[in-house]
Amino acid sequence: MSEELIQIQNTFRFTEENQREFDALIGHYPVKEAAMLPTLHLAQKQAGYVSPAVMTYVAALLEVPLMKVKDVVTFYPMFFEEPVGEYVIRVCHTLPCALRDCKGVLAHLKAKLGTDVASETDLGKGTTPDGKFTLMKVECLASCDVAPVIMVNDDLYKNLTPEKVDEILDNL
Amino acid sequence: MAFIKLNDLEVEVEDGTNVVEAARLHGIEVPHYCYHPGLSRPANCRMCLVEPHVFFPPAGAIVPDRQLATGCTTVLRTAPPNRKLDGKYDFIVYTDSPRVKKAREDILEFLLVHHPLDCPVCDQAGECDLQDFTYRHGHDKSRYLEVKNVPPKKDLGPDVLLYSTRCIVCTRCIRFCQEVSGSNELGLIHRGSHDEIDIPRSHDGMPLQLLDNKLAGNVVDICPVGALISKDFLFKSRPWFMKQEKSVCAGCSVGCNITVEYKEDGVYRLKPRFHEEINQHWMCDDGRLGYGYVNSDDRLQLPMKRVDGEFQPTHWADALTQITEKLSEADAEKVVVIGSAQGTNEDNYVLQQFAHEVLKTEHLGLFGALPGEEHTFPQFTIEADKNPNTAGARKMLSNGTPVLEGEALWKKVSEADIVYLVSGAPERSLEAEEKAVLESVDFLIVQDVLPSEVTALADVVLPGTTFAEKDGTFTNSKGWVQRIRKTVDAPGEARIDWEIIQQLARQLGGEMNYHFAGEISLAISENVSGYAEATHQNIGDSGVKLAE
Numbered sequence: 253m254s255e256e257l258i259q260i261q262n263t264f265r266f267t268e269e270n271q272r273e274f275d276a277l278i279g280h281y282p283v284k285e286a287a288m289l290p291t292l293h294l295a296q297k298q299a300g301y302v303s304p305a306v307m308t309y310v311a312a313l314l315e316v317p318l319m320k321v322k323d324v325v326t327f328y329p330m331f332f333e334e335p336v337g338e339y340v341i342r343v344c345h346t347l348p349c350a351l352r353d354c355k356g357v358l359a360h361l362k363a364k365l366g367t368d369v370a371s372e373t374d375l376g377k378g379t380t381p382d383g384k385f386t387l388m389k390v391e392c393l394a395s396c397d398v399a400p401v402i403m404v405n406d407d408l409y410k411n412l413t414p415e416k417v418d419e420i421l422d423n424l
Numbered sequence: 425m426a427f428i429k430l431n432d433l434e435v436e437v438e439d440g441t442n443v444v445e446a447a448r449l450h451g452i453e454v455p456h457y458c459y460h461p462g463l464s465r466p467a468n469c470r471m472c473l474v475e476p477h478v479f480f481p482p483a484g485a486i487v488p489d490r491q492l493a494t495g496c497t498t499v500l501r502t503a504p505p506n507r508k509l510d511g512k513y514d515f516i517v518y519t520d521s522p523r524v525k526k527a528r529e530d531i532l533e534f535l536l537v538h539h540p541l542d543c544p545v546c547d548q549a550g551e552c553d554l555q556d557f558t559y560r561h562g563h564d565k566s567r568y569l570e571v572k573n574v575p576p577k578k579d580l581g582p583d584v585l586l587y588s589t590r591c592i593v594c595t596r597c598i599r600f601c602q603e604v605s606g607s608n609e610l611g612l613i614h615r616g617s618h619d620e621i622d623i624p625r626s627h628d629g630m631p632l633q634l635l636d637n638k639l640a641g642n643v644v645d646i647c648p649v650g651a652l653i654s655k656d657f658l659f660k661s662r663p664w665f666m667k668q669e670k671s672v673c674a675g676c677s678v679g680c681n682i683t684v685e686y687k688e689d690g691v692y693r694l695k696p697r698f699h700e701e702i703n704q705h706w707m708c709d710d711g712r713l714g715y716g717y718v719n720s721d722d723r724l725q726l727p728m729k730r731v732d733g734e735f736q737p738t739h740w741a742d743a744l745t746q747i748t749e750k751l752s753e754a755d756a757e758k759v760v761v762i763g764s765a766q767g768t769n770e771d772n773y774v775l776q777q778f779a780h781e782v783l784k785t786e787h788l789g790l791f792g793a794l795p796g797e798e799h800t801f802p803q804f805t806i807e808a809d810k811n812p813n814t815a816g817a818r819k820m821l822s823n824g825t826p827v828l829e830g831e832a833l834w835k836k837v838s839e840a841d842i843v844y845l846v847s848g849a850p851e852r853s854l855e856a857e858e859k860a861v862l863e864s865v866d867f868l869i870v871q872d873v874l875p876s877e878v879t880a881l882a883d884v885v886l887p888g889t890t891f892a893e894k895d896g897t898f899t900n901s902k903g904w905v906q907r908i909r910k911t912v913d914a915p916g917e918a919r920i921d922w923e924i925i926q927q928l929a930r931q932l933g934g935e936m937n938y939h940f941a942g943e944i945s946l947a948i949s950e951n952v953s954g955y956a957e958a959t960h961q962n963i964g965d966s967g968v969k970l971a972e
Contacts, residue, residue, distance in 0.1 A: 257632055304626040317608030318624040318633055326613040333627035 257308055257318075264305035270298055274313075284314045288324055292331060301332040329372060329390070337379045337386035339424060342403040343369075345389045348396035357400050360414040361387055364421065426500045426514040429477075434513075439502055443474050443495035447519055454519050455528060455557040457535075457648045458594040459496035462705040463603060467494040469535070469594050471557070473527045474498065477516040479509055486510065488518075492527055495519070525561070532562035538573045538617065539649075540589045548650030550663040554592065575620045581609075581635035583655050583709060584644060586621060591651035593619045597643035604706060605639040606802040621651070638799050638806060641709045645695060656713055657693050666692050670965050672898050672906045674766065674891035675711030676796070677809040679900030681967075682707060684892055686911040690719035691892050699966065702904060708799070708806045715892065717850040718912070722874055724887035725916025735885070740917065740927075743884055748931045750842055750867050756784045758841040762833070763821045765792030765811030766848035767921055768896025768908065770944040772813075772820035773952070774922040774929075774936070775846060780823065782934035787836050788821045789828040790814070793849035807901060811849070812891065816899030819952060834861045841865070846921060847872040847879075848888055854878060871921060887918035894920045895941040897963060899970070905958040906967035 266274055273294060281287045291314060295306045302325050311318040325331045343349075343358045362369065370378025370388040379386045395401045398410035402417070409420055425436045430443075430450060437446040444454045445461065457469035472495035480487045486509055495517075503514040510516075518524065536558065543549040575588035593612070598621065601610045613622045624632040635643070644654045666685040673680040673694065680703035683695045694715050696707035717723075727743035728735045751759065761779040763772040779785050792811035799806040811817075821827045828836050837843055838861045845862075847870060854862065854877040862868060862881045870882035879885045891898075893914040899905045914920070922944065929936045938944050942960040949959045954970050962968055 260632070304630075304632055307624070308632065317611075319608055319611035319622075322613060322622075322624045323611040327615050 260305050261308035261312060262305075264295070264299060264303065264309045266295070266309075267298060270294055285316050285320070288314060288316070288321070289328075292321070292325065296331060301335050303333075332375055334375050335379075335383070336375055337384050339384065339404055340386045340388065342388055342390040342393070344391070344393045344395075344399070344401050344403075346392040346396075349400040352399040354400040356414060357402065357412050357417055358387075358389070360417055361402075364418070426502045427512060428500055429509075429513045429516040431518055431520055437500055439500070441500050443493075443498045443500065443517055443519070444472050446500055447495070452519055453560070454495045455553070455561055456496055457553060457592060458596060460596050460599075460646055460705075463596060463599045463646075465496045466595060466599070467497045469592065470494065470531050471528065471535075472496050473524055473531070475518040475521045475524050477509070477518065486516065488521070488523065492524060528557075528561040529563055532558055533566070533568075535592045536562070536566060537568050538589070539592070540572065540574075542590070546587075546590065546650040547653050547658060548590075548647075552650055553648035554590075573617060575618075578622065579631075580623050580652075581640055583713065584635050584640055585653045585655055585658065587651050587653060588620050590649050591621055592649055593621070594648060595621075596646045596648070597621060597652055600639075600643050600646060601635075601637075604642070604801065604803045605637050607637040607639075609633055609635045609637070610643070637801075638708045638710060639706060639801060639804060641712045642696070642706045646705075654693070661687065661692050667911070669909045669911045670697060671891065671908045671911070672812065672900075673707060673711040674812040674898070674908075675708070675714045675810065677807045677811060677814055677901040678703065678805065679812060679898055679902075679904060679906055680707040680711060681906065682711070684715075684909075684911045686892070688912070690912055691715050701969075702900065702902070702967075704803070706804055708804070710796075710806065717874055718890045718892045720874060723915045723918065724873060724875065724879070724885060725918055727887060727917070728882075728885040730883045740919075743886060744928060744931060747844075747869055747884055747928060751783065751928075752932060754842050757787075758839070759783055759785045760787040760789060760828075760833075760837050760840040760843045761785060762789035762791045762837075762843065762845045763817050763827075764846040764848045764921075765790060765809075765814040765817045766891075767817060767846060768813065768891075768894065768941070769816040769820050769899060769905070769948060769955075769958075770896045770941045771846070771921040771925070772817045773944055773948050774925045774938065776821050776823050777936065778925050778929045778934065782929045782932050786825050787828065787840070788825065789833040789836065790817055790821060791833075791845060791847055791849070792817075793852060809901065812900070813898040815901055815903065816897065816905070819899065819954070820948070823952070834858060837861050838864060842867045842869070844869045845871070845878065845882075846888065846925075847876070848890070848921070850874050850876070850890075852876045852878055854881075871924060873918070886924055887914075887916065888921045888924065889914045889918055893918075895960075897941075897945060897958065897960070903970040903972070904967045905955070905963055905970060907960060907963050907965070 277290050278287050296302050299306050307321045311321045345354050365385050367380050368377050378388050393401050400412050402409050428435050435450050447454045454472050456472040473492040474495040476489045476493050477486050478489045500515050578586040580586050598610045609623050612619050644652045669684050671682055671684045673682045681697040681699040683697050685693050694712050698705050726737040729738050763775045795808045796810045798808040818827050843865045868882045869884045870879050871886040871888045872879050873890050891908050892911045895910050897905050926936045945960045948955050958968050
């Protein structure tokens with residue numbers, strides 16, 4: 253590994269609490285590589301996004317090539333490679349939600365937050381200048397019976413109308 | 425052996441052969457991209473689909489299988505007697521049924537969905553599998569009307585560029601880096617139709633690791649399309665304008681089989697050629713990119729002699745006369761002749777004959793490039809000895825007496841009046857003791873290809889030839905004797921090394937009358953122990969292994 257890479261890697265470490273959590277989860281898997289997804293989620297929770305430092309740290313931790321980690325991170329849309337807001341708002345825009353006017357919900361969110369919708373390669377576009385919110389469209393959130401839905405970080409909100417959205421944002 | 429019905433042919437193939445290889449052996453093309461005989465088989469390109477026929481009990485007949493199968497992973501084996509088809513076949517497979525043809529067309533249409541079709545500016549055009557297979561097996565027009573993905577062009581490392589748009593994501597390069605070089609620099613980023621080959625990078629494109637290993641150039645060879653491109657060869661030539669000649673790499677003692685691609689004005693590139701026991705499908709970048717000195721403008725083109733401390737170009741007759749005068753007066757005990765581990769067996773054999781029969785000296789030494797570093801990969805080794813023919817030269821020169829090497833050589837040189845040194849090692853630098861000893865020699869004759877620290881000390885310099893300019897044989901470290909072949913002409917008045925030596929021998933009254941390298945190889949096969957089989961005729965393209 254090059255000197256530069258080691259320097260980058262050294263800028264990230266698990267906190268003691270996360271290290272304990274990692275030690276616990278690594279035992280659930282037959283090989284270290286298999287723990288890639290939970291480890292990355294854990295690291296993303298701590299760092300906010302998967303920076304090069306996080307990638308190199310995880311690669312060293314799991315003893316896999318760096319490219320394998322990069323491969324996984326770019327494959328899954330729930331890993332962010334650039335900084336995102338404190339609250340990540342995912343608006344479902346698959347068919348049932350579309351039929352129940354998710355566009356209205358999205359337009360309301362856009363107007364209220366004053367930001368555009370993020371794309372997978374440019375999350376900055378959907379992040380408010382104060383770094384508080386990131387607004388993005390996602391595919392099905394598996395709650396079609398209660399469409400339209402959004403997710404704010406890990407919480408799902410159902411049967412939305414613009415008024416309900418206001419309420420949710422006020423309570424954050 | 426498995427007895428197969430392959431289309432209308434009845435053929436026997438070895439157990440364990442796959443359908444693609446079995447078909448290739450019998451002159452039938454099964455197009456494929458992801459399959460490479462030197463790599464694992466993910467069967468992800470779906471291009472090699474073939475139609476196996478199976479026994480269908482309800483109908484009591486042999487019918488086409490429900491699904492087409494990938495030829496690369498369909499392995500042919502001898503069936504138990506009660507499972508033979510038609511009572512005799514171990515397997516029945518069709519590579520040209522209408523269903524197979526339709527499948528190929530459809531797969532190609534998908535592969536070309538995001539392909540830019542920029543063949544007129546693509547380096548691969550002319551040797552591109554996508555181009556060839558589309559021409560032979562594909563549609564003549566696209567039905568795709570939507571916008572194509574345009575991923576960026578990327579710099580992957582010191583010698584490799586990636587034109588992502590042309591990539592069909594066969595993943596050969598990724599598997600090469602995992603399995604053969606073991607360096608794991610390459611991988612896939614993104615998902616589905618946005619898949620791209622890449623090295624690890626930060627989000628803003630800064631590389632975290634480069635494709636920088638000594639086997640990296642092989643990914644360019646195995647890329648079936650024009651996605652991975654060598655910077656060294658970029659925009660240099662169209663493949664069909666170059667001539668090709670089978671040869672052996674002169675970069676180290678492994679002796680990788682190569683194809684030299686050249687035009688009249690020089691060598692354009694070296695490509696590895698398959699040899700099962702020496703280099704399989706690969707070669708290292710040191711060898712691949714190490715041919716530059718052949719085309720160098722600095723090459724020695726005329727004999728040179730030292731007049732009042734300065735080098736002056738001269739003509740052959742003058743240079744050789746000066747040498748013969750010195751040699752005919754000299755005391756044989758004070759003459760040292762040094763052959764080169766860069767030279768062919770033929771060069772060294774003629775040199776040995778010259779020393780023994782004409783000069784009557786027993787002092788024969790061996791010279792060559794300085795050793796480098798050994799590099800080991802999971803499926804490849806680059807050896808530390810940077811000479812292609814150390815084993816062969818040692819054998820050729822030691823006809824009767826052991827060859828002087830290292831300390832013993834320099835000790836003998838320090839006692840000598842005249843030294844005839846054949847080098848041929850490009851850019852050879854001298855260590856302090858070597859330099860001191862060579863400086864003390866009264867009359868130093870150096871035969872070399874490029875000006876170097878060695879030629880700088882010479883009294884007469886004779887321009888010789890590189891591996892690309894002569895015929896002959898090299899013996900590698902494992903005892904394989906292999907052919908090199910002439911491609912380009914030697915620059916200026918440079919001459920083939922053994923011809924220069926033979927000319928000198930004749931001027932000194934020796935009887936030597938070789939006309940071409942193959943004739944010398946016959947003399948070698950008669951006179952050198954162990955080389956009885958190693959005539960040019962026997963060696964052919966795949967070499968001869970000497971008995972242990």
